Amino acid sequence: DAGVIQSPRHEVTEMGQEVTLRCKPISGHNSLFWYRQTMMRGLELLIYFNNNVPIDDSGMPEDRFSAKMPNASFSTLKIQPSEPRDSAVYFCASSFLGGQVGELFFGEGSRLTVL
């Protein structure tokens, strides 16, 4: 299996621009997570989908952030408008959850820099 695939790997944009990050989870996994990683706050859960349905979005910072999962093989995280404080590495992870939490498989991340 190719693992979790994220794109773009790097994104540099200017404040106010829209940013869309993409994720293809591992086939057969029923759960998808978006995490944000910064030096100050470490790894933070932004949103969790189960069977394509958002279950927990309490970690989404504010209305500028939105995430979708239109089907089992694709998810997006959108920031509009972007701000410099959004600069971070954004990770997508997938898992098969059968009742108990288990191993998460992470993608290689999308490094976002907002100028």
Place this chain on the structure above:
Amino acid sequence: GESVGLHLPTLSVQEGDNSIINCAYSNSASDYFIWYKQESGKGPQFIIDIRSNMDKRQGQRVTVLLNKTVKHLSLQIAATQPGDSAVYFCAENPQGSNYKLTFGKGTLLTVNP
């Protein structure tokens, strides 16, 4: 709120030595713990996990120890190799959640040849 506590300390060891990375957690209700390894420019990679009904679990060259009395978790790496150089995170799963993982801030392990 409660969180797994690491402040990105650094551990430097010689190749071939054993490494011990520590993690203090504060949520006594957590019942599942995982160690992840993150190499530079990559995503976290699962190493080993342990449930709260165990106090020790061994993998290939790695051992995780759980001391629930003092809420302490450790990762032992035997015969450390240059490829083990990375940031190591512990994560805890609060009891009652089947998906939440709270990550610590990580420990940077540097292996000197």
